[in-house]
Amino acid sequence: MQGAPxxxxxxxxxxxxxxxxxxxxxxxxxxxxxxxxAAPPSGPAPGGDTTPVQLLALNDLHGNLxxxxxxxxxxxxxxxxxxxxRVQAGGITRLATLLDRxxxxxxxxxxxxxxxxxxxGGSPLLSAAYHDEPTVEALESVGxxxxxxxxxxxxxxxxxxxxxxxxxxxxxDGCADPEKPYDxxxxxYLAANVLPREGTAPTAPSQAGKSPSRARKAPAxxxxxxxxxxxxxxxxxxxxxIGFIGLTTKDTPSAVSASMxxxxxxxxxxxxxxxxxxxLDRKGVKAVVxxxxxxxxxxxxxxxxxxxxxxxxxxxxxxxxxIASQASPKVDMFVTGHSHEAYVxxxxxxxxxxxxxxxxxxxxxxxxxxxFDLDRSTGDLVRSSASARNHIVGLxxxxxxxxxxxxxxxxxxxxKLANEPVGHISDDIPGRGSDQPETPLGDLITDTQxxxxxxxxAQLALLNxxxxxxxxxxxxxxxxxxxxxxxxEAFQVQPFDNPLVTMTLTGxxxxxxxxxxxxxxxxxxxxxxxxxxALRFDADMSRAGADRLLTDTVxxxxxxxxASASYRVTVNDFLAEGGNGFTVFKEGTHRESTTTDLxxxxxxxxNHSSAEKPIAPxxxxxxxxx
Numbered sequence: 136m137q138g139a140p141x142x143x144x145x146x147x148x149x150x151x152x153x154x155x156x157x158x159x160x161x162x163x164x165x166x167x168x169x170x171x172x173a174a175p176p177s178g179p180a181p182g183g184d185t186t187p188v189q190l191l192a193l194n195d196l197h198g199n200l201x202x203x204x205x206x207x208x209x210x211x212x213x214x215x216x217x218x219x220x221r222v223q224a225g226g227i228t229r230l231a232t233l234l235d236r237x238x239x240x241x242x243x244x245x246x247x248x249x250x251x252x253x254x255x256g257g258s259p260l261l262s263a264a265y266h267d268e269p270t271v272e273a274l275e276s277v278g279x280x281x282x283x284x285x286x287x288x289x290x291x292x293x294x295x296x297x298x299x300x301x302x303x304x305x306x307x308d309g310c311a312d313p314e315k316p317y318d319x320x321x322x323x324y325l326a327a328n329v330l331p332r333e334g335t336a337p338t339a340p341s342q343a344g345k346s347p348s349r350a351r352k353a354p355a356x357x358x359x360x361x362x363x364x365x366x367x368x369x370x371x372x373x374x375x376x377i378g379f380i381g382l383t384t385k386d387t388p389s390a391v392s393a394s395m396x397x398x399x400x401x402x403x404x405x406x407x408x409x410x411x412x413x414x415l416d417r418k419g420v421k422a423v424v425x426x427x428x429x430x431x432x433x434x435x436x437x438x439x440x441x442x443x444x445x446x447x448x449x450x451x452x453x454x455x456x457x458i459a460s461q462a463s464p465k466v467d468m469f470v471t472g473h474s475h476e477a478y479v480x481x482x483x484x485x486x487x488x489x490x491x492x493x494x495x496x497x498x499x500x501x502x503x504x505x506x507f508d509l510d511r512s513t514g515d516l517v518r519s520s521a522s523a524r525n526h527i528v529g530l531x532x533x534x535x536x537x538x539x540x541x542x543x544x545x546x547x548x549x550x551k552l553a554n555e556p557v558g559h560i561s562d563d564i565p566g567r568g569s570d571q572p573e574t575p576l577g578d579l580i581t582d583t584q585x586x587x588x589x590x591x592x593a594q595l596a597l598l599n600x601x602x603x604x605x606x607x608x609x610x611x612x613x614x615x616x617x618x619x620x621x622x623x624e625a626f627q628v629q630p631f632d633n634p635l636v637t638m639t640l641t642g643x644x645x646x647x648x649x650x651x652x653x654x655x656x657x658x659x660x661x662x663x664x665x666x667x668x669a670l671r672f673d674a675d676m677s678r679a680g681a682d683r684l685l686t687d688t689v690x691x692x693x694x695x696x697x698a699s700a701s702y703r704v705t706v707n708d709f710l711a712e713g714g715n716g717f718t719v720f721k722e723g724t725h726r727e728s729t730t731t732d733l734x735x736x737x738x739x740x741x742n743h744s745s746a747e748k749p750i751a752p753x754x755x756x757x758x759x760x761x
Contacts, residue, residue, distance in 0.1 A: 185508035185517060186373050187244040190424070191234050192505060193279070194251035194472030195497035197287065197604075198258020198270040200542050202226040202530060203498045203627075205606030206568020210438045210477070210500050210527055219436045223530050224500040228542055230528045231277040231535035237504050237526070244506070245371045248278045250322075251472035251494070252285025252383055252428030255299065257604055260553050260626040261546055265311045269545040271299060271320050276538040281367045283381030284326045285428035285472055290631075292395040293331075293362050300324045300363060311548075325381025325426065327365030328407040335398040362399070365411050368420055375509045377422045377516075378415040380466070382407055384429040384454070384473055389656060390601070393712040404429060405461045412465040422509055422516035423466045430474030430494055431455045432660075438501055438525055442480035447489055451480045453660075459492045461485060467516040468505070469493070477501050477525040493523045501525040553623030558740025559749035560618055564607040566628065567600075571755065576628065577603055577665025578753035580736060584635055584705050585667040587735035591637035591727040592703040595691060597648070598665040599715050602707055602732065604630055618749055625737050632733040633707035638723030642698040646686055648719045654681035656716030664717075666757050673759040685761070707732050 202208050202225035214220030238246045254274060255267040262270045274282075288296050302319030304310035311317065366380045384390070387401045408425055415423055431453020434442040442450040448459075459469045459482040466484070468491040475497035481489045495503045508520040546553075566576025577598055584596035605627045611617050612624065640648070649672060653661045658680050673688035689696045696702075706720060708728070713721040744750045 184511050185520070186371060186375050186511055187241075187506065187508050188371075188377070189238070189241045189244045189246040190470065190503075190505040190507075191237055191246065191248045192251065192470045192493060192495055192503040193230075193248070193254070193499070194428070194470075194495050195253040195285070195475050196227070196250075196255070196270065196274075196499050197253055197497065198255050198262035198267055199225060199498040200227045200261055200270060200273055200545075201259070202229075202528075203500075203605055204608040204610070204612055205563060206565055206570075207605045208498060208500065209568065210496050211436045212439070212527065213437055222527060224496070224528045225498050226528065226530070226532075226534070227273050227277065227499055228534035228539040229530070229532035230499045230502060231538040232532050233526060233528055234277055234502065235535060237502075241506070245373070247280045247369060247377075249379065249424070249426055249470055250274070250279055250282030251426045251470050252283045252381075253287040253472055253497075254279075254282055254285070256285075256287025256290040257630055259605075259630065260549055260623045261542075263626070263630055264549040264552070265545060266295075266305050266308070267299065268311055268317050269542070272545075273538055273541050275321050276541055277535075279322045280369070281323050281325065281379050281381070281426070283426035283428055283472075284324055284329065284363065284383050286383055286387040286390040288324070288383070289387060289391050289396050289399070293329075293399060296324070297362070323367050324363050325365060325367060325379065326361050326363035326383065327380055327411055328382040328385065328402040328404060329362050329387075330359045330400045330402065331362060332398050332400050333359070365407075366415060368415070368418070371509075373511070375422065375511065375514050376420045377424060377509070378418075378420040379424050379426055380408055380411045380415070381426040382428070384427075386429075386454075386656075389714060389716055392709050392714065404458050408458075408462040408466060412463040416465050419514070421465075421514040425462065425466050425469045426471075427455065427458065427469055428472045429453075429455045429458060430471050430476075431478070432474065433476035433478045434480070438477040438496060438527065440478070442478050447481045447483050448492065451478065451482070451492070455492060456480075456482060459484075459490070464488060466490070467518060468507070468521060470503070470505070477503075479503070479523045479525060488518060490518060491521050491523050493525075495525055499528055501527050549623075553621060553626075554613060554615065555622040556615060556619050557622050557625050557737045558620040558744040559746055560607055560609060560620060560744070561749040561751045563609050564750075564752045566603045566606045568606045569755075572661070572663035573755045573758045574603070574665065575752040575755045576607055578668070578755055578757060579750070580629070580732070581665050581667035582753075583735045583739035584732060585669065586739060587730050588635055588637045588705040588727075591705070591729060593637050593705040594703045595669040596667040596705040597670075597710065598707065599710055599717075600662060600665070601715070602629070602631065602633065602709065603665065604628055618746075620740055620744075622737065625740065626733065629733040629736050631707070631709075632731045633709060634728045634731055635705055635735060636708050636711035636723075637703055637705045637727045638711065638720070639701050639725040640704050640719075640723050642696040642700045642702065644719050644722060645691075645696060645702050645704065646684075646689060646698070648717060649689060650681035650684045650686075651717050651719060653683040655718070662715050662717075663758070668757070671757055671759075673761055675761040677761075688759070
């Protein structure tokens with residue numbers, strides 16, 4: 136049924152929906168874009184020998200048009216007594232107001248708004264019901280000028296990403312508005328390090344609204360080029376040009392279901408940046424900003440913790456620090472994403488010159504306001520003039536009416552499905568917002584998955600942290616009443632609708648899966664799996680790598696794991712394909728898949744809770760930390 140919200144359509148750990156793109160032109164491999172502003176400058180022309188510029192930066196919105204409830208939607212700031220205090224934040228209509236205020240406060244400054252990826256994907260029902268078209272329209276409304284892709288932009292593969300960029304109706308669900316087919320984003324998406332695998336190319340976009348079966352195949356390119364432009368050049372009214380190189384983490388294949396990106400190659404970030412920085416330099420573009428969907432741990436608990444307290448980037452820990460310290464000195468600053476927490480840091484480039492590396496908090500909780508000057512005679516970015524600060528999007532901020540009308544238009548269309556009650560809880564059940572590796576919501580979700588797959592012989596279930604997208608909050612978000620869980624709230628927790636895969640692992644393989652939480656790709660940043668009630672183990676973080684798992688403590692149904700025995704284990708299909716570095720799952724045999732994580736979750740809530748007997752938060756005591 137065209138125009139109707141789709142119940143549980145999103146699939147895969149980082150999936151959205153497979154589609155083809157449109158807008159009436161064959162657009163597959165696209166050259167770099169250049170945007171020249173024809174409008175006269177607002178306010179008085181800047182004086183002196185420099186032109187002031189403002190960048191307003193966003194990242195990891197994940198389609199959260201509303202503020203996220205619970206700990207996942209909060210930031211920490213210094214309280215009156217110096218202790219961190221939690222502040223709820225977010226909502227794109229409030230963000231729009233604050234972006235307007237920031238622009239108004241920089242009169243005479245050329246202002247641009249940029250994104251560092253994961254603007255869509257893993258989205259709540261309000262956006263996901265219509266394949267994230269609501270989020271794109273809202274981002275256009277707030278004035279987004281350009282964005283890099285992130286790993287979540289590949290949730291349904293390159294064809295759907297091209298549709299989001301260039302337009303066209305969804306191939307299965309049709310047009311959200313039959314009278315006005317989706318026309319694509321009016322800002323460019325950049326993907327400098329994402330290339331088609333040798334001998335492959337994404338399918339060309341279809342004509343808007345036409346059947347995907349009539350889509351034409353793109354001719355094979357003479358040389359592989361990125362699937363979307365590698366950079367965008369903005370020419371200011373005063374003549375200076377700024378180049379924006381956009382790319383995602385090279386580790387995207389470990390964060391996206393393998394079937395979605397099998398025809399793509401994600402190249403090294405530093406080599407990619409160096410290549411296009413040189414290309415921009417040859418074009419005479421001397422001011423260069425990298426939009427990189429790769430991040431790091433924040434320097435402290437508060438959103439504005441001092442990253443450079445003990446020297447440049449002394450508080451920054453993560454891959455972006457190495458990228459920013461190694462990439463070409465021709466790049467003047469890095470706007471980043473992926474790790475979801477806010478920071479403003481200084482990293483020295485290979486020539487020893489400092490440059491800013493920033494990130495805003497995810498879900499629209501903060502935005503970053505960067506300021507710098509451009510030298511009018513050389514076109515260079517004057518690094519000594521650069522500054523940046525994150526700003527909280529507080530819930531007391533008035534909503535911007537233009538963007539609010541867009542959000543409410545889409546809310547009305549999906550309200551009936553979103554507001555359907557599916558269960559009851561007695562208190563908050565922390566998940567994504569928990570500060571502990573094992574979470575009460577993770578315990579609940581895995582219990583629902585184990586129960587839903589008993590018919591396939593499941594003995595236990597495991598869940599990756601990224602498959603749990605929010606918290607369950609006791610306080611009502613609408614008119615449903617406190618403690619009532621709506622379908623929309625359940626969807627926000629499990630938006631991917633991943634197929635659940637039940638497989639057979641030997642005891643040795645099960646132990647190795649648990650060791651992979653702390654080793655291999657996860658050695659530097661452990662990925663602790665959420666686990667159902669049948670499984671128990673101890674871990675010692677004072678040890679190194681896989682030895683952190685105390686193997687002799689692993690129990691299934693209270694009994695030590697038998698290395699030669701067989702165990703039936705349920706995971707989502709992202710893990711089943713070896714996602715997040717859990718490669719042992721690919722060895723699992725006798726696979727069966729009969730339901731999805733969202734169906735398992737909502738069915739469990741319906742069958743095991745009521746107003747009289749709500750579900751209490753699990754204790755999250757299945758892992759013992761020594």
